[in-house]
Amino acid sequence: MDDKGFFREIIDIYIQRFDIKENTKRSYGKMLAQFAEFADGLPNLPTRQDVMAYREQLKSRLRAASVQKHIVVIRGFYRWYYIEGFGPNAAEGVKGMKIESDFKRESLSLEAAIKLLNRAKRYASKSIIGKRDHALIALLLTTGLRTIEVERADVDDISFVDETKVLYIMGKGHDEKDAYVKLSPEVYSLIEEYLIERQDGYKPLFINHTKPYQGTRLRTRMISMVVKEMLRDIGIDDPKYSAHSLRHTAASLALDLG
Structure with missing residues (x-):
């Protein structure tokens, strides 16, 4: 197998190991396949200059937000490629696109929030990743936690205050x-189901479940990705809606529901 054939095979391995849902894998796979097609026209494997040239090519036909998605995916692939020892990180230092944030994050309606929870519940019956995502989204929707607060949370941070789980x-x-947030019996039950299935002794409350990142802390970027993909699953694909929207939603639902 030549270097370029091997490069495509490595891309396939990376996609299969990524700790995300199948529809996201397909999306990332498509973007990396397009990059591999670009790489096929090069005399050698891509260099940093080639990645920058590819970014310029994307800019000529895609919106800034779409170009940014492609570059983020390529950078993520190359970080893994380098860590696994396949070769140099050709995307290191390659800048993405500046996205103008001239909009405010929106909160979900009660109907959309229920729909989101129901969709997460469906995934929970299929895999431990589904159970994790269901517990994660329920926690965000009911407590208004920031993604960084969820990232930092450990299993041992769950405790009692006046006989209430917190x-x-x-x-x-x-x-x-x-500081602490109260956990409703329903949310605590979802977290408990997830932890019981894990049975791994890892410290973080939410972890990755696929190699080579098995057991590592779920970072804010991945938490945001989980939420965005679940929102897309219920037909909400708008930059105004994100993991931060769940924080706003928690506040508005508290008012709406008394």
Whole structure:
């Protein structure tokens, strides 16, 4: 097999190992396949200059937000490619596109929030990743936590306060876990189901479940991806709606539901 055939095979391995849902794998696979097609026209494997040239090619036919998605995916692939020892990180230092954020994040309606939870519940019956995502989205929707607060949460941060289950958190600008949010019985039950199935002893509350990242802490980027993909699944594909929207939704639902 020549270098370019091997390069395509490595891309396939990367996609299969990624800890995301199948529709996201297809989307990422399509973007990387397009990059591999570009690479086929090069005399050698892509260099940093080639990745930048590809970015310019994308700019000529795609919107800035779409170009940014492609570059983010390519950078993620090359980080893994380098860490696994396949070769140099050809995307290191390659900048993406500046996206103008002239809009405010929107909260979900009660109907959309229920639809989101129901869709997450459907995935929960299929895999441990589904159970994780169901518990994660329920936690975000009912507590209004920031993604960084969820990332920092550990299993041992779940405790009791006045006979109520709570999750201690390290809030924004804090250097210790000196605040907490109450967990409803329903949300605690979802978290408990997820942890029981894990049976792994890992410290983080939410972890990755595929190699080579098995057991590592679920970072804010992946938390945001989980939410965005679930929102797309229920027909909401708009930059105004994101993981941060769930924080706004929690506040508005608290008002709407008393």
